[in-house]
Amino acid sequence: MDLFWSTFESNWGNMLLVSNHRGLVHITLPSSKNQQNVLEGFSKKKDHIITHKENSILYQTKKQLEEYFAGKSTHFNLPLHIEGTPFQTNVWNALRCIPFGTTWSYKKLATFLDNPKAIRAVGNANNKNPLPIVLPCHRVIGSNGDLVGYAGGVELKKKLIAHEASTAQLEFGASGTTDLIEPRLSHITPQH
Numbered sequence: 376m377d378l379f380w381s382t383f384e385s386n387w388g389n390m391l392l393v394s395n396h397r398g399l400v401h402i403t404l405p406s407s408k409n410q411q412n413v414l415e416g417f418s419k420k421k422d423h424i425i426t427h428k429e430n431s432i433l434y435q436t437k438k439q440l441e442e443y444f445a446g447k448s449t450h451f452n453l454p455l456h457i458e459g460t461p462f463q464t465n466v467w468n469a470l471r472c473i474p475f476g477t478t479w480s481y482k483k484l485a486t487f488l489d490n491p492k493a494i495r496a497v498g499n500a501n502n503k504n505p506l507p508i509v510l511p512c513h514r515v516i517g518s519n520g521d522l523v524g525y526a527g528g529v530e531l532k533k534k535l536i537a538h539e540a541s542t543a544q545l546e547f548g549a550s551g552t553t554d555l556i557e558p559r560l561s562h563i564t565p566q567h
Contacts, residue, residue, distance in 0.1 A: 378417055378425040381433045382410075385444050393417065393425075394432040398456030401505045402436070404527035436509075443508070446542040449475040451509045459503065462493075466500035473514040476543025478536060480518040498524055508535070 376395055383390045388405030391413055401417075403410050418425050435453055442448035459467065469487055473479050481501075485493045501512040502524065513535040517523045525532035 376423050378423050379428050379430045379433060380414060380425060381427070381429050381437070383437045383440050385441065387444055390440070392433050392436050394430060394436070395456055396430070396432075398454035399432055399436055399506060399509065400456055400458075402507065402509065404507050404531060407527070440508070444538075446538070449539075449542060453509065455506065455509070457505050459500075459505075462496065463500045463503060466497055467504060467506070467510045470501075470504070470510045470512055470514070473511060475511075476539045478514045478516045481515055481524075482518050484515055502526060514539075 378393055378395050378400065380391060380393045383392055385405065388407075389410075390405055391401075391403040391407070391410040392399070393401040393413070401413060403413060414425065417423050432454060439448060439451050439453060443451070457464065457467065465488055466484070469484055472487065473484075479487070481494045481497050482491065485491050485497045488497070490496075497515075501515055504510055504512045504526075507513065507526065513525060513527075513532045515524075516536075522529050522532045522536070
């Protein structure tokens with residue numbers, strides 16, 4: 376499988392973007408220190424040929440990330456091609472249903488998936504999310520409101536939540552209500 380990679384530079388930090396011809400495969404969080412490890416991991420797989428080359432998916436990802444970080448966009452509309460277990464892909468799909476500018480608890484996310492006892496498994500799936508920000512695992516918090524469990528650290532999670540809250544307030548008015556958003560669960564096909 377041909378993979379393409381590029382970096383996205385912003386005032387939030389640099390991000391590594393990886394795609395194939397079908398969709399976005401992986402992104403790293405801003406200023407992640409494991410970008411080289413991600414590239415090496417992909418290049419070690421026998422069926423992957425990875426090239427530092429821009430394609431239309433990476434171009435669109437950069438454009439949409441730029442709009443997101445500038446507070447001009449509240450959603451991503453990108454083709455995705457991610458690999459995970461059926462449970463992981465269900466969790467990642469469900470992340471897209473958390474309205475912009477709001478948060479859900481791990482318990483609420485597990486209940487949304489009709490598996491209320493799978494709180495820890497939901498947390499583990501979030502930890503393995505290959506497309507943070509695009510699949511907004513930062514919107515998932517502890518039941519007591521604590522900002523827990525984020526690969527980029529609690530400070531980045533706090534910054535992303537605050538960014539979305541202020542953007543939502545501008546977009547939806549002073550009340551900050553996001554009732555206008557109709558969450559939809561669109562299907563991501565698991566790839567094995």
